[in-house]
Amino acid sequence: MPRSKEEQEEERKKELLRTLRRGPDLDHLIEDKKRNFISYAQGAKMFSMNYYSFVKLAKEAGANIRIKKKVVIDLELVEKYLENNSEGEEGEN
Numbered sequence: 453m454p455r456s457k458e459e460q461e462e463e464r465k466k467e468l469l470r471t472l473r474r475g476p477d478l479d480h481l482i483e484d485k486k487r488n489f490i491s492y493a494q495g496a497k498m499f500s501m502n503y504y505s506f507v508k509l510a511k512e513a514g515a516n517i518r519i520k521k522k523v524v525i526d527l528e529l530v531e532k533y534l535e536n537n538s539e540g541e542e543g544e545n
Contacts, residue, residue: 488526488528489526490524490527492506495530509533510525513529513534515527
């Protein structure tokens with residue numbers, strides 16, 4: 453039995469809401485760029501740091517990328533920040 457235009461429109465609106473709730477599909481962007489993105493917890497574990505110390509480090513490095521209510525960290529920016537800051541400190545000792 454064919455659906456009425458109102459039913460089709462209602463179904464289209466529901467599908468649009470489902471798509472918006474899922475958020476943007478960013479996988480294709482990550483694959484093309486070959487960059488590594490991690491969470492705060494993963495970064496803290498990777499660098500053997502306290503969680504809040506890593507949060508502070510990531511913010512200082514400007515590596516935070518906010519996606520809706522989540523934050524991912526660009527690992528490349530954190531590593532560059534550490535390289536640039538550690539060079540100056542080594543020369544002082």
